[in-house]
Each structure stands twice: as C-alpha cells, then as structure tokens.
Amino acid sequence: MLTRNQIRALVNEHGHDILDHEHMRIERTSYQHGCITTYAHSIRVACLAVWFADRLHLWHRVDLRSLIRAALLHDYFLYDWHDWDDGDHRLHGFTHGRTALRNAMRDFRLNAIERDSIACHMFPMTPTPPSYLEGYLVTMADKVSATRETVSLKRFNRPKLARR
Template sequence: MLDRIQIQRIVERQGEEIILHEHMRIERTSYQHGSVTTFAHSIRVACLSIWLADRMHLWDRVDQRALVRSALLHDYFLYDWHEWDNGTHRLHGLTHGQTALLNASRDFQLGGVERDSIARHMFPLTPIPPKYLEGYIVSLADKISATRETLSPTRFKRHKRYARHSRRFRMSRA
C-alpha cells in the first residue's frame, strides 16, 4: 500500500502540467470550502483519489494519470463562487462541472475519461452518473474532502478575516 509521500509524488508527477499552469494561481486565491482554497481542495481530492484506488486494489482497472488529472481539474471553474456576481453563481453546484470542463479543455489536452470525470463529478446532484470508474472515485473523493473541509473547526477562519477587511473597506470608502 502506498504511503502519504508516495501518493504526493504520484500526484506531482502525473499532474505537474496542471499544477504548474498559470491559471492555477486563480485557484490558489479562490476559496472552495471555508478556509480551504480551490487549489488545496483539488490537491486533496487528487491525493484521496489515489489513496482510494490503492486501498481498493483498483490499479488494474484505473488509469492513474487520468485519475490524477481529473481530480486536479474537477473544480477548474476559475472564479470564487462566494463573490457576488449578480446571481450567476447561484447554481454553482449544478453548473461548475461543465464550466470546469470548458476551461480544462481550453488549457489542456483531455482524454474521454478525464472529460467525463470532470463534467460528472457532482453526481448525484447532477443527474447523469460518470461512465468510468475514475469518475466515481473522483466524485467520492470530492464528497469526502468537501465534507471534511466544511465541518473543519477552522471553517470560518477566512470569513472572519474577510469581515475585518470588509469593515476597513467600508470605513475607507465613507
């Protein structure tokens, strides 16, 4: 069984092109769940996806590269969905898989497994399930990671910091 360091090395090796891409700077500054950035969340999902595939002994049935790349790109929507935008992020949970797929298709060459896994990672919130095992693993890893991040004791840490900055901004504009 793989240990944490081995899993991280697999993610770094298989996802290097994605991790180093200039648009990942947007993910490093956009928040996903509480105080966790979209970038950190995507890394967590990739590592957990590898861990799940390893623990379930699925290496003869899973494309490791497609699994890592799908996990890293599953939330590649490139905006902070918490920011007000006249309501277009209101359906973020239902639409961000397609947005992530469009952005990822523009920036990277994707195979069918990667495309399907990115587009359908929100199943069952979105009605069409993934076609491939990699998509189910990414979807499961995403839900586990999102639950952990949402229920984390540090969840509201970022929001307090934003509130402090918001007060300062309002005072300076008055």
C-alpha cells in the same frame, strides 16, 4: 500500500503541468470550502482518489494518470463562487462541472476518462453519473473532502487571500 508521500509524488508526477499552469493562480486565491482554497481542495481530491484506488486494490482497473488529472481539474471553474455576481453563481453546484470541463479543454489535452470525470463529478446533484471508475473515485473523493472542509472548525479562521 502507498504512503502519503508516495501519493503526493504521484500527483506531482502526473499533474505537474496542471499544477504549474498560470490559471492555477486563480485557484490559489479563491476559497472553495471553509478555509480551503480551490487549489488545495483539488490536490486533496487527487490524493484521496489515489488513496481510494490503492486501498481498494484497483490498480489493474484504473488509469492513474487520468484519475489524477481529472481530480486536479474537477473544479477548474476559475472564479470565486463566493463573490457576489448578480446571481450568476447561484446554481454553482449544478453548473460548475461543465464550466470546469470547458476551461480544462481550453487549457489542456484531455482524454475521454478525464472529460467524463470532470463533467460528472457532481453526481447525484447533476443527472448523469460518471461512465468510468475514475469518475466515481473523483466523485467520492470530492464528497469526502468537501464534507471534511465544510464542517472543520478551522473554517472560522479563514485568512484573507491575495487577489489576482
């Protein structure tokens, strides 16, 4: 079984181009859930998705690189959905998967597994389930992470973030 440090090393190895991309600065300055930035949330989802794959002994069935890249890009919508915008973010939970996919395709070369996992990670809020095991792992990791971040008591100690 992989340790936390080994999982984090895998995420860095397969996702360094994503983590170092200039648009990730937007994710570092936008809250996702509670007091967690979108950047930190994306790393948590990637690490948890790898942890699930490891604990469920899915290595022979999962493309690790695609799993990590999809998890890091699943919320690559590049705006703070908490900011008032005359209602454009009103349906964020239903639409941000498509927005994240559009942005990710603009900035990175994605394979079919990555594209599908990003687009479908909000299932069942969106009607189409993932087509690949990697997408289910990203979806499951996202739900677990989002729940933990949302109900955490730390959410009430949210520091002010520097804006872009």
